[in-house]
Amino acid sequence: MNIDPAEWVERVSKLALINLSEEEKKLLIKDMARIIDFFNMINELKGLDDVEPLFMMPRGEPVLRDDEVGECLSINEVLMNVKEKEDRFIKGPRTA
Amino acid sequence: MVSNNVVIGLEIHTQITSLKTKLFCSCPSDYRGKPPNTNVCPTCLGLPGALPVVNVNAIKAAIMVALALRCSISDLLVFTRKHYFYPDLPKNYQISQYDGIGSMPIAKNGYVILNIDGNIKKIRIRRINIEEDPGRLIYPTGSLLTSKYTLIDYNRSGIALLEIVTEPDISTPKEAKVFIDKIRSILEHLGITDPNLEGSIRVDANISLAGGSRVEVKNISSPKDVERALAYEIIRQSKMLGSGEVVRRETRHWDSVRKVTVPLRAKELEEDYRYFPDPDLPPIKITKELIMDIASKLPELPDQRIERFVRSYGISEYLANVLVLEKSLADYFEECVGICGNPELVGNIVVNDLKRWIDELNLEVIEAKKLLPANQLCKLIQLLINNSINIKILKEVLPKALRSGKDVISIIYEEGYMDISDEKMLMKIVEEVFKENQQAVKDALDNPKAINYLVGQVMKKTKGRANPSITNKLITMKLAEIRGTPKNDR
Amino acid sequence: MKKLIENNITYLVEQFYSNPSLIEEYIHEVYEVIGKVEDRVKSYITLRPLEDVLDEFRKLRDRIKYGFKGRLLGIAVAVKDCIVTRGIRTTCASRMLQDFIPPYNATVVERIINEGGIIIGKTNMDEFAMGSTTENSAFYVTRNPWDLSRVAGGSSGGSAAAVSSREASIALGSDTGGSIRTPASYTGTVGMKPTYGLVSRYGLIAYANSLEQIGPIARNLSDLTLMLSIISGHDPKDSTSLKIYDTNYDRYLSKAPLKNYKIAVIKECIEQGVDRAVMQAFNRAISRFESEGLEVTEVSMPLIKYGLPAYYIIADAEASSNLARYDGIRYGYHVGVGERSYDDVYSEVRSYGFGLEVKRRILLGTFVLSAGYYDQYYLKALKVRRLLRNEFVRIFNRYDFIAIPTTPTPPPKVGEAIDDPLKLYLMDIYTVLANLVGIPAISIPADIVDGLPIGIQILGPELSEGYLINIAYIYEEISKLRDLTPPLVV
Incomplete structure (x- = not known):
């Protein structure tokens, strides 16, 4: 499949909310095509249709939690890394 | 307005309020009324390094709902990450479920039978997802659409939600309301959700008219508002279509104050949630034994209860339907009948008089129960039966009792209500x-x-x-x- | 007199029990070394002030009086900066988390503290563990104590350098695709990536959840075994944690083979692309094994070359999701929200907060998960992963271990590889395999060639940590390659 690196760098950087400087764009676009080629190596492998993808290591007994209340963080702990707050609220950007 | 070209599908988000803790952490699920950001831990605050662990009772609750909605239940519980950026979402992805390769919702392909003014209609359930609730946003300088910034309270973040998604089988706003009423009643009878808690049940509605695209209306919190919002949309969209305008695919927001839907800011990009199974949560086997066990302990469901009311109390199907719509009302009815018999009379008074005043006074049934316990209503009914008071007086005493919580006999004497039967x-x-x-x-x-x-x-x-x-x-x-x-x- | 820091931990702890004031002497020693070498090596991002550490010593001394026992009593432990430590800045070597103070401890940190260990600092790494040389740190490069013009490897370069240069007795690293084993190989230390799920990931800031594990980096097998015994075992806070409770590996520190070991060497890993010095060290190690009477056989695994691209696809996909949460609102690099919209604010935060390699991996990961490419890249990579796992299972049916080089080259010069991401990725070609299939792997010094230590990697089936320790210990005994001292320290 042919992918235009410039085009998709534009698209995925919007999806991932990362603004790129012109300099970064140039660097990334240059290497992206090579890396995608490198990824494409796996497309040499044929006959994978019936192979189950392995998302994560199979586990035996599941780890579940009983419905029992534990401790919460104190308000100071919650807010200690927050830069903008109003009372106990964390200030966030506009959603509109 | 032609209604047979309207297609409606609903997504109901219901909190599993019966749980003591959140879905993936041991913070209390009872977040209401707490000071902001005091009901959180590293996991539900999305702190780097924190991990989710599933609340086993959330799985059981989901299976109960799946059984009640006659769904087929997956033999594997898989959680999936759904990615989008939003200030109420601490990880900027929501742990939810998805139907795709390696992912599946906990339940699929169910249905609910509705009785709409005597007509039977089947609404198919597409799927049920278990997912986490986001935090709560406050809009200090206006609304969602106008506030210049937001204030975030993560107390709600991580509360266990079930998302119940219908097929587009609904054709009128009224049907939508009846459907939601029924789901609410089922959830209440299962003991999963207390529908009276603010924000415990929230609905997104998808509606399209012939010739137009699908419009989603988000964030509707009461069955009545679902009916209103859909009616509003039908008028809005048919006006547009009537005047040759194009109804585009969009997401709108229900403004419950102004009773209108308003467009949300259009996204620059097509939504691309990049679902994939959450690698922090290995799939969990759901065994037949577990399902059978839960099925065997399933409480009486609304349909069964309606049938029983008609059968053993001899009340009309209509009356039974209205009573069972709200579990607490039906419970109250049964309590009264247990004390003073006369189910037909009690049913009529509860449905036609008591319920009317409960609504008018903006009370919940459980509050009303405290103000007018079953034995109190029964005293009034006794007086009515032996002609000590007439029905008119009974009707006047009800709101007074509900307003004051006073003993009904004192009200009757103090207000001089007792019949002259001398x-x-x-x-x-x-x-x-x-x-x-x-x-x-x-x-x-x-x-x-x-x-x-x-x-x-x-x-x-x-x-x-x-x-x-x-x-x-x-x-x-x-x-x-x-x-x-x-x-x-x- | 031999310095205290030169002793193995078990011996030190025994000394400390009989004479707790030795701990103070030992701490001063460690800080003296740090004072001497840290400027050149740059192992630490955050070093705790000596006074704070001495405070901890005094508290420990009091607890010893009341009978406290701990297997790490008074031992200076360095922790990679992607593992959260309550009250101690945890940066992940990123501008994004430059001032992040976690309000909680990782499970492994709790376990170390419970054993009386003293965390003296947080070590340098590649930003968010993305890299193989620690050159991707947002702060500075960690240098190799054996040759300051060379890298210490990565991403746990700071941990390996600190241990190698005696700036700590032992360290924790994390290994997503070789991040413990590569720096261990480059610095003449031993490092183990445990079976997936043996060590809790709770508190490990996620890069690629399904691949990574925390593990020890030590100067000898005895220390490594002790630390592994302490940090392993089930943690109810990590859903991927295995329900393993017996984690004392001491008995595997045996000079005699506990089994009639059979070792497989994968032909494809030594055929081409391997540096002469690495081959020399590897062959030396193999002949040492053979001279001990162990059976070594060459096997073929043609699939191996697909491991690296599959690894990067999976790791980047998970990373793009894990790193979505960094938006500057709850923690981390922040820009004033003013009256700006969330995507505007988040984009600015993320553009400034992340370095180029992190951005690259987020973008690649976003790409392979996005609609239209998911099947072609992400799903396919997961299928390759399944095939590889099947292959490893097949080999482990006939052999106890697989031996391959840890890295294809000796440590590169600083700046030599950093400008070419693909060249850097290739450094991980032999280490990613264990992560992809979830098995344990250890890197131990194979030999010293041209004044640089070079590691050999031994892989075993799931939960074969004990036997891995045994064979590594046997090698340590015959080669005498333990407690290697870099020229810098002499």
Whole structure:
């Protein structure tokens, strides 16, 4: 499949909310095509249709939690890394 | 307005309020009324390094709902990450479920049967997802659409939600309301969700009209508002289509104050949630044994209860339906019948009078129960049955009891409500009325129907407090006396 | 006199029990070394002030009086800066988390503290563990104590350099695709990536959840075994944690093979692309094994070359999701929200907060998960992963271990590879395999060639940590390659 690196760098950087400087764009676009080629190596492998993808290591007994209340963080702990707050609220950007 | 070209599908988000803790951490699920950001831990705050662990009771609750909605249940529980940026979402992805390779919702392909004014309609359930609730946003300088910034409270973040998604089988706003009412009742009967808690059930509605695209209306919190929002959309969209405009695919927001839908800011990009199974949460086997065990312990569901009410109390299907719509109301009804019998009468009073006042006074049934316990209502009903009060008085006492929580007998005495059933006293008044209305007496002697006028006069003199049946009896006796025929006591 | 820091931990702890004041002496020693070498090596991002550490010593001394026992009593432990430590800045070597103070401890940190260990600092790494040389740190490069013009490897370069240069007795690293084993190989230390799920990831700031594990980096097998015994075992806070409770590996520190070991060497890993010095060290190690009477066989695994691209696809996909949460609102690099929209604010935060390699991996990961490419890249990579796992299972049916080089080259010069991401990725070609299939792997010094230590990697089936320790210990005994001292320290 042919992918235009410039085009998709534009698209995925919007999806991932990362603004790129012109300099970064140039660097990334240059290497992206090579890396995608490198990824494409796996497309040499044929006959994978019936192979189950392995998302994560199979586990035996599941780890579940009983419905029992534990401790919460104190308000100071919650807010200690927050830069903008109003009372106990964390200030966030506009959603509109 | 033609309604047969309307296609509606609903997504109902219901909190599993029966849980003690959140879905993936041990913070209390009872977040309401707590100071902001005091009900959080590293996991539900999305702190780097924190991990989710599933609350086992959330799985059980989801299976209960799946069984009640006649879904087929997945043999594997898989959680999937759904990615989008939003300030209420601490990880900027939501742990949810998805139907795709390696992912599946906990339940699929169910249905609910609705009875809409006697017509039976089947609404198919596409799927049920278990997912986490986001935090809560406050809009200090306006609304979601206008506030210049937001204030975030993550207390709600991580609360266990079930997302119930229908097929687009709904054709009218009314059907949508009936459907949601029924789901609410099912959830309440299962003991999964307390629908009276603010924000415990929230609905997104998808609606399209023939010739237009699908429009999603988000964030509707009551069944009545779902009906309103959909009715609003039908008018809005058919006007547009009527004038040749194009109805585009969009997401709108229900403004519950102004009772209108408003467009949300259009996204620059097509949504691309990049779902993939959450690698922090290995799939969990759901065994047949677990499902059977839960099925065997399933409480009585609304349909079964309606049937039982009709069968064993002999009340009408209509009455049973209305009672069971709210579990607490049905419970109250059964409690009363247990005390004072007379299911038909009790049912009618509960549905037609009590419920009306509960709504009018903006009460919840459980609050009303505290103000007017079942034994109190039964006292009133006893007085009614043995003619100590009439139905009119009962209806007047109800709101007073609901407003004050006072004992009904005291209300009756204090307000002078007790019927005048003292025959001597009433006879005196009857005699007065006969004297003052001689023409009417004559009429009554000829025409038995004219007796009502005399009864009315007695009522007028007693301000409605005369016991109607005794009054009737006395007037009939008096008339018989005038006719000179012998008394005919019964 | 031999310095205290030169002793193995078990011996030190025994000394400390009988004479707790030795701990103070030892701490001063460690800080003296740090004072001497840290400027050149740059192992630490955050070093705790000596006074704070001495405070901890005094508290420990009091607890010893009341009978406290711990297997790490008074031992200076360095922790990679992607593992959260309550109250101690945890940066992940990123501008994004430059001032992040976690309000909680990782499970492994709790376990170290419970054993009386003293965390003296947080070590340098590649930003968010993305890299193989620690050159991707947002702060500075960690240098190799054996040759300051060379890298210490990565991403746990700071941990390996600190241990190698005696700036700590032992360290924790994390290994997503070789991040413990590569720096261990480059610095003449031993490092183990445990079976997936043996060590809790709770508190490990996620790069690629399904691949990574925390593990020890030590100067000898005895220390490594002790630390592994302490940090391993089930953690109810990590859903991927295995329900393993017996984690004492001491008994595997045996000079005699506990089994009739059979070792497989994968032909494809030594055929081409391997540096002469690495081959020399590898062959030396193999002949040492053979001279001990162990059976070594060459096997073929043609699939191996697909491991690296599959690894990067999976790791980047998970990373793009894990790193979505960094938006500057709850923690981390922040820009004033003013009256700006969330995507505007988040984009600025993320553009400034992340370095180029992190951005690259987020973008690649976003790409392979996005609609239209998911099947072609992400799913396919997961299928390759399944095939590889099957292959490893097949080999482990006939052999106890697989031996391959840890890295294809000796440590590169600083700046030599950093400008070419693909060249850097190739450094991980032999280490990613264990992560892809979830098995344990250890890197131990194979030999010293041209004045640089070079590691050999031994892989075993799931939960074969004990036997891995045994064979590594046997090698340590015959080669005497333990407690290697870089020229810098002498």
